[in-house]
Amino acid sequence: MAELQKDFHNLKILVVEDDQNTMLLIKRMLLDLGVVHVYTCRDGAEALKLLGSFDGQDLINLVLCDWKMPNMSGIEVLKQIRTCDPDLPFLMVTGQSDVDSVVEAKAYAVTAYIKKPFSMEELRKKLRIVRRMIKAREATSA
């Protein structure tokens, strides 16, 4: 666990989930994996406002966003984010029945999907990949 904490402690993750219990569960999982900075929002509008408040060194590394939400769906959140950040890793959290969402989300360059219910191991794998992406970007831009 100490090693995990070292791996992911620099990540800054935004979780967008309207269901309170699911939100708490995902947050708990991330904290257990060693992520220190977990930001949570109950809807898309709140998430976009929060993202807008970040700048410079405090940029979010990953967005974990529920697909089905009232007022603003996950795809809407994705569309809005893509207008100002085409490269921000965006994981769409989908239910088993959201097959059509795959096609639509691809059109807006969704990074990847994670299907509910997901295990710690699946989440750890996604975080590992995000970490590798950040590291590669830093290495090639150096």
Add this chain to the structure above:
Amino acid sequence: MNFARRWPGLNALFSRIPISSGPDSRLAQLLRDRAVRDVLILTPLVLGAGTLLVTQDFFETFVELTSRYENFELDNLLVAGFPASTAITWFSYRRWVDSVKENRRRKAVELDRDELREQLTQVQKMKAIGELAGGIAHDFNNLLMVIDGFGRRAASNLGDKQILEECLNQIIQAGERGTALTRQLLVFSRRQAIEKVVVTVAEVIDGIRGLVKHTLPEKYEVRFDLENPNAKIETDPNEFIQAFLNLIINARDSMADGGRIVIANKCINDADGKRSVQFSIRDTGHGIDKKTLTRIFEPFFTTKARDKGTGLGLAMVYGFVQSCDGRIEVKSEVGQGTEFILTFPRTDNPIVRAKEADASDQYGLGETVLVVQENESILAMVKSQLERLGYNVLTANNAFWALEIDEDYAKPIDVLLTDIIMPGMSGIELAAAMAETRPLMKTIFMSGYSDEANKTGQLPKGAAFLQKPVKLNHLAMVLRDIIEDEERLLAAG
């Protein structure tokens, strides 16, 4: 002659009177800055009240300077001096006011003219862009119609082999025409990676000779006048021949009843000492008027009927010559024929020939290739082609998924075949990330733009670059070479 010294009383009366309009000290300084030779003042008693005799220079300078200021009140006049000149004129308040008004009116007209000229230039630019976009849309629309139409026909006649063959041939031809059109556009925009090699004048002209036979009927006489056939240039021989073919076709079209075309070459030294090889193609056609001459290199500009020319030929020639660091000039007069002069830098580099790609000996031996490509159709097509060649193919739509495969796939991945530009993470970054876990994996980068090819300095050592669209036999050759660990870096399109 200094009259002020001769008439000191008059000097005291007229020589030091401040100007009320505008910033006096600035005007005084401006007047003082000019070379002062003499001051000439005649008393009002001679010329009438408020009238001075001054040099032409002084009057014009004074009018120019005071034209900026709104206030015409001239209670006083400071005369600090004016440049010596033989032209003398009279200066009165009324004349000064009228001259300033005329000066301002003239400047306003000039400003309007400049603004109109600028607006016209912008309108012309937008028109050219509009024509370009319209032309591109038109040509690709035609190709899409062919592909769609014959595709549907094929789908409705799956059992008829003859119809299927006809339809598929049409689709393939449309695809090739589309590729050629894209290539022309990219060459024009200088975003096409042309394959430059060292060739002699004789080699490229031999290629042209062959085409001329098929392109020109006997009523056209073609002469070749080569002063330096062994001189060498660095160019893409296919694109060179294509460029010359465009010029030959234009020459032919300008001589409906036949005529003579002379293709010549010579070596020159430019004004700055650079050695160059010059090619010229001269015809005895109807020539080009001055107005048309200014537009001939514009894309989609043509004086021919729509079905006789796309208007891209000369634009392509222009783009190609620029890609070779050369220049192109045209000389023409109506009724006197036209001459195009293409100048390329001369080189002493040796001639190197690359081997030809042949798919027949380029089969895979079960090696694993990870293909990363955002476009699903291209991904499916490449997967199918590589599997047909005998490779084990994994696919991913973006870098994230590619890294997921990297995490999950326990066996070796021999080659990563990836786009450079991808959302989220570039192909270069992906290759760097995968190199940590798979150091023996080779990488082939793909892109539709030569700009990315120019980043070969950023590509990992031993990586290859392919410019899209990629032909199967070329991909097969590059894959085979990279797997067999050839040392030369392949930069092919």
